[in-house]
Amino acid sequence: MxxxxxxxxxxxxxxxxxxxxxxxxxxxxxxxxxxxxxxxxxxxxxxxxxxxxxxxxxxxxxxxxxxxxxxxxxxxxxxxxxxxxxxxxxxxxxxxxxxxxxxxxxxxxxxxxxxxxxxxxxxxxxxxxxxxxxxxxxxxxxxxxxxxxxxxxxxxxxxxxxxxxxxxxxxxxxxxxxxxxxxxxxxxxxxxxxxxxxxDIVAAGLKDRGNVDPSGKIILFDAYAPWKEHLFELECDLDIADHEKPIYVIYPDETSDQWRVQAVPVAPESFESRKALPEIWRGLRDDELSKVSGIDSCVFVHASGFIGGNKTKDGALKLAKFALEL
Structure with a gap:
C-alpha cells in the first residue's frame, strides 16, 4: 500500500x-x-x-x-x-x-x-x-x-x-x-x-589525566580539539567532584608549532577561571617570562591569566605544574 x-x-x-x-x-x-x-x-x-x-x-x-x-x-x-x-x-x-x-x-x-x-x-x-x-x-x-x-x-x-x-x-x-x-x-x-x-579526544584526556600529573588537575591533548563544552558535559556525566576537576588544559596551538596551557573556566562561556595562571606571570612575554617563571622557551601569559604559551610541550606542562603550586 x-x-x-x-x-x-x-x-x-x-x-x-x-x-x-x-x-x-x-x-x-x-x-x-x-x-x-x-x-x-x-x-x-x-x-x-x-x-x-x-x-x-x-x-x-x-x-x-x-x-x-x-x-x-x-x-x-x-x-x-x-x-x-x-x-x-x-x-x-x-x-x-x-x-x-x-x-x-x-x-x-x-x-x-x-x-x-x-x-x-x-x-x-x-x-x-x-x-x-x-x-x-x-x-x-x-x-x-x-x-x-x-x-x-x-x-x-x-x-x-x-x-x-x-x-x-x-x-x-x-x-x-x-x-x-x-x-x-x-x-x-x-x-x-x-x-x-x-x-572522544576530551574523554580520553580526562581519563588519562592522572598519568599527566598525579594531582589529576592537568589534561594533555596531543592534538588540538574544541574541548570546553565536552569537558563540562563529561564532568557532569561522570559525576566528578569539584575537588577532582581539572584546572589546566595543555594542547598544541592550531596555527603554530607552539603549545598552549589554558585555565579551565568556571563555566563554558565564562571569562572567570577555576585557577588563573599566576599573577606574577601575567602580561609577560618571551625571555622576561622565562626568567620570572624559571621555565625555558616561554612565549606569553595573557594579562588576565586565562592562557599562556610555550615553544615546547614540556615547557607548557611545566607552566601548568608550577601554576598549581603558586
Missing amino acids: EKMIGTHNGTFHCDEALAVYLLRLTQEYAGADLKRTRDPAILDTCTIVVDVGGIYDEARQRFDHHQRGFAEVFGHGFNTKLSSAGLVYKHFGKEIIANRLNMTLDDPRIEILWLKLYKEFIDAIDAIDNGISQYPADMPPQYRVRTDISARVGHLNPAWNQPADAKTVDTLFLKASALVGGEFAGRLEYYANAWLPAR
Missing part, C-alpha cells in the same frame, strides 16, 4: 516542514507522497498525519500538538512542549540518525547525537512554534537558538497581499521543507564527523 503523509494546507511553519522531511528519512516513509489539507475525511486516508487533526497517538501515527491538554515534552532534561517536529524526532530520530550514518540502533553514539541535535536544533523550533519565550522574566534562557531557521521558513510563505493558489503554496512548502531539512542534515553531519570525535 502506498504511504501518504498528511499535514495542513495554507500558511506553513518550520515544525511541519521539518517533520515531513524527517519522515522521508525513515525506512517506512522514504517514498511517501504528501497531502496538505485540513479536510478530516482526506486526513483519515493518510498513513501518518503531522501538525493537524487534534490527535497525538503513536499507534495510530497521528502527531498533532495543538489539542487542548497536550503537554508532551522530549524528556532527558528538556521541558519544552513539543511541536510536530519534536514529536516526529522523538519517535523516529534515532532511526533517522542510524540510517544517515550507517550505524546500528544499539550504537551508543546514536543516543549522544539524538540528544545533541534536539538541544542545538529542534528544541528552539518546538519552542518558537509553541510561542514559548526564550527569556522569561527573572529566569535563565529556556532554549538555545543556533539559527533563525523558523523565521526563514516563515519568509517563504506568500506575502499577505500576494495572491497564491494552493499549488503554488504547496510548492513553496516543499522548498521550506528542503531548507530546514538540509540544515538538519548538515548539523547531523557536523556533530557526527567533527563534534563527536572531539568528544
Whole structure:
C-alpha cells in the first residue's frame, strides 16, 4: 500500500516542514507522497498525519500538538512542549540518525547525537512554534537558538497581499521543507564527523589525566580539539567532584608549532577561571617570562591569566605544574 503523509494546507511553519522531511528519512516513509489539507475525511486516508487533526497517538501515527491538554515534552532534561517536529524526532530520530550514518540502533553514539541535535536544533523550533519565550522574566534562557531557521521558513510563505493558489503554496512548502531539512542534515553531519570525535579526544584526556600529573588537575591533548563544552558535559556525566576537576588544559596551538596551557573556566562561556595562571606571570612575554617563571622557551601569559604559551610541550606542562603550586 502506498504511504501518504498528511499535514495542513495554507500558511506553513518550520515544525511541519521539518517533520515531513524527517519522515522521508525513515525506512517506512522514504517514498511517501504528501497531502496538505485540513479536510478530516482526506486526513483519515493518510498513513501518518503531522501538525493537524487534534490527535497525538503513536499507534495510530497521528502527531498533532495543538489539542487542548497536550503537554508532551522530549524528556532527558528538556521541558519544552513539543511541536510536530519534536514529536516526529522523538519517535523516529534515532532511526533517522542510524540510517544517515550507517550505524546500528544499539550504537551508543546514536543516543549522544539524538540528544545533541534536539538541544542545538529542534528544541528552539518546538519552542518558537509553541510561542514559548526564550527569556522569561527573572529566569535563565529556556532554549538555545543556533539559527533563525523558523523565521526563514516563515519568509517563504506568500506575502499577505500576494495572491497564491494552493499549488503554488504547496510548492513553496516543499522548498521550506528542503531548507530546514538540509540544515538538519548538515548539523547531523557536523556533530557526527567533527563534534563527536572531539568528544572522544576530551574523554580520553580526562581519563588519562592522572598519568599527566598525579594531582589529576592537568589534561594533555596531543592534538588540538574544541574541548570546553565536552569537558563540562563529561564532568557532569561522570559525576566528578569539584575537588577532582581539572584546572589546566595543555594542547598544541592550531596555527603554530607552539603549545598552549589554558585555565579551565568556571563555566563554558565564562571569562572567570577555576585557577588563573599566576599573577606574577601575567602580561609577560618571551625571555622576561622565562626568567620570572624559571621555565625555558616561554612565549606569553595573557594579562588576565586565562592562557599562556610555550615553544615546547614540556615547557607548557611545566607552566601548568608550577601554576598549581603558586
